[in-house]
Amino acid sequence: MYCILISTFSPLTLILSSVGIFMLITHIWQRYRRFRKIAKQIDQLPGPKVSSNLFGHLSLVWKSASHSANYLQQIFNLLVGITKIYQQEGEGFMRLWVGPTQPVVIIFNAECAEGILTSNSNIDKSREYDFAIPWLGLGLFTSTGDKWRLHRKMLTPAFHFRILESFIPIIQKQQAIMMKLIKERISDPKSNSIVDDIKPLITNCALDIICETAMGVSIDAQTDLTSKYSKSVRKVLDLFTQRLLSPWLWNEFFFGLSPTAREQRETIKFLHDFTNTVIQRKRKEIVDRMANGGGDLATTMNEIGTKRVLAFLDSLLTQNLRDPQSLTDEDIRSEVDTFMSAGQDTSSATVQFALQLIGHHPELQEKIHEELDTIYGDDADREIQFEDLRQMKYLEKCIKETLRIFPPVLFIARNIREEFQIKGQTLPIGTTVMVLFYQLHRDPKWFPNPEKFDPERFSFEQMNGRHAFSYTPFSAGPRNCIGQRFAMQTAKALLSSILRKYRIESMVPMEKVELAFGSTVGPKNKITLKFEPRF
Ligand code: HEM
Numbered sequence: 001m002y003c004i005l006i007s008t009f010s011p012l013t014l015i016l017s018s019v020g021i022f023m024l025i026t027h028i029w030q031r032y033r034r035f036r037k038i039a040k041q042i043d044q045l046p047g048p049k050v051s052s053n054l055f056g057h058l059s060l061v062w063k064s065a066s067h068s069a070n071y072l073q074q075i076f077n078l079l080v081g082i083t084k085i086y087q088q089e090g091e092g093f094m095r096l097w098v099g100p101t102q103p104v105v106i107i108f109n110a111e112c113a114e115g116i117l118t119s120n121s122n123i124d125k126s127r128e129y130d131f132a133i134p135w136l137g138l139g140l141f142t143s144t145g146d147k148w149r150l151h152r153k154m155l156t157p158a159f160h161f162r163i164l165e166s167f168i169p170i171i172q173k174q175q176a177i178m179m180k181l182i183k184e185r186i187s188d189p190k191s192n193s194i195v196d197d198i199k200p201l202i203t204n205c206a207l208d209i210i211c212e213t214a215m216g217v218s219i220d221a222q223t224d225l226t227s228k229y230s231k232s233v234r235k236v237l238d239l240f241t242q243r244l245l246s247p248w249l250w251n252e253f254f255f256g257l258s259p260t261a262r263e264q265r266e267t268i269k270f271l272h273d274f275t276n277t278v279i280q281r282k283r284k285e286i287v288d289r290m291a292n293g294g295g296d297l298a299t300t301m302n303e304i305g306t307k308r309v310l311a312f313l314d315s316l317l318t319q320n321l322r323d324p325q326s327l328t329d330e331d332i333r334s335e336v337d338t339f340m341s342a343g344q345d346t347s348s349a350t351v352q353f354a355l356q357l358i359g360h361h362p363e364l365q366e367k368i369h370e371e372l373d374t375i376y377g378d379d380a381d382r383e384i385q386f387e388d389l390r391q392m393k394y395l396e397k398c399i400k401e402t403l404r405i406f407p408p409v410l411f412i413a414r415n416i417r418e419e420f421q422i423k424g425q426t427l428p429i430g431t432t433v434m435v436l437f438y439q440l441h442r443d444p445k446w447f448p449n450p451e452k453f454d455p456e457r458f459s460f461e462q463m464n465g466r467h468a469f470s471y472t473p474f475s476a477g478p479r480n481c482i483g484q485r486f487a488m489q490t491a492k493a494l495l496s497s498i499l500r501k502y503r504i505e506s507m508v509p510m511e512k513v514e515l516a517f518g519s520t521v522g523p524k525n526k527i528t529l530k531f532e533p534r535f
Pocket residue numbers: 125140141142152338339342343344346347350407408409412413473474475478479480481482483484486487488
């Protein structure tokens with residue numbers, strides 16, 4: 001057989017293929033040696049014993065969760081349980097193996113979190129973030145390197161407090177719709193003043209707010225339950241979650257063949273067409289006005305600003321018209337879609353969790369009422385002013401404490417591109433580093449009795465002296481959340497609108513609250529509230 005093979009090929013072919021095979025084997029051998037070196041480094045780090053060389057710590061997960069209906073919650077509890085043990089032993093991080101070759105380091109202490117979050121060289125997100133690229137393109141959330149740096153600098157002014165102030169009429173309008181819907185529900189005598197599940201009302205209101213502030217268009221998600229745009233946003237976020245939670249869909253090739261990918265392509269096409277149409281329409285408005293009025297760009301934008309609220313998109317178009325190379329049409333679409341995706345579920349989950357927690361603490365709710373009464377007197381209908389929100393100091397503490405207990409972004413993950421030192425140990429290139437905010441926020445060193453809802457943790461006295469990286473729901477360092485002040489403004493506006501008028505009681509016990517896992521985390525169960533009018 002071998003003789004037949006040899007006689008079929010010319011000597012040159014045989015030499016070349018032998019050299020090729022030799023090079024391939026050498027390459028594999030070198031890679032293997034490099035990997036062994038990395039593996040040795042990783043195995044020196046604290047972490048549970050590996051029970052399977054092939055699956056790494058994944059086998060641990062299967063063993064503990066295979067018989068459970070709610071396996072994601074089980075896996076999460078297991079992860080949190082292990083990190084808690086290491087945290088109690090004084091460790092700041094631990095390592096896991098996901099499969100045979102992927103080391104993951106999980107950080108849950110402030111000093112270690114500071115190290116990675118402030119690193120300017122390790123700003124690349126882990127590869128799971130790439131799943132969002134088909135929808136979000138290379139926007140702020142997914143891009144890296146010089147592109148990210150340039151865009152971050154360009155977009156920061158779009159979140160200036162004067163711009164956020166200009167969004168108040170939009171928030172006012174949308175919260176009024178939400179309040180009307182709540183009133184309708186509890187006015188039904190059969191309701192017994194109870195809204196069975198407040199979640200959809202909050203989610204749709206948050207979607208309407210972000211859509212109008214990001215793009216300057218109203219999609220009426222709250223009143224038009226058939227809105228194709230809002231359904232498609234939900235759909236694409238669900239598909240993204242589905243992929244994240246299905247390891248067999250992580251590979252691009254296999255994913256491409258799946259029905260999920262087909263559905264995702266169709267949904268994203270609709271969303272991109274929608275955003276593109278809005279971009280073209282808004283650009284035409286600016287260009288036409290400039291041509292007809294003869295003014296320069298700045299004057300024209302000021303004029304438009306007197307007629308309607310300028311959206312984030314207007315800031316991006318101004319930049320694009322000034323310098324089309326620095327921000328292309330595709331860049332604009334990516335950034336607008338990024339705001340739509342990053343700003344919606346996070347904000348609504350915050351409000352939903354806050355209502356659940358506040359509704360279980362009548363004594364703390366009383367303090368919120370006192371604060372709101374000081375701001376509004378007994379005029380429960382006065383429109384919201386920017387200054388009102390700034391005065392809601394106690395409510396702000398409640399929101400911060402909610403974000404400590406239930407951070408909607410449970411963790412962030414980075415891909416290590418440059419060797420990184422952590423507590424005197426080296427993390428090799430290729431390691432995925434996660435900062436698990438959920439457990440970081442439960443470090444008893446900074447937050448004694450961590451499960452207790454105690455807004456006073458955010459009083460000046462208690463914050464003073466606490467490590468700055470012990471609490472990072474919006475992440476921290478160069479890649480922190482660009483929308484955090486906007487998120488806080490929205491949360492305050494929606495919560496104060498409800499609490500100005502009503503005393504609320506949570507009907508779902510805290511121990512029944514489960515997490516719905518996805519790209520962000522919200523409550524899985526219904527948030528049932530009883531409303532008692534205050535006036
Ligand atoms: C309570 C609400 C919010 C929370 C808890 C939150 C949390 C976060 C976190 C943890 C990150 C870092 C992600 C990472 O590094 O992987 C992030 C990034 C980001 N967030 Fe938020 N966010 C919220 C609301 C918003 C809003 C309202 C917007 C926009 C309107 C927004 C836009 C962004 C963007 C664009 C990034 C990427 C920043 C960059 O990499 O430069 N977020 N957010």
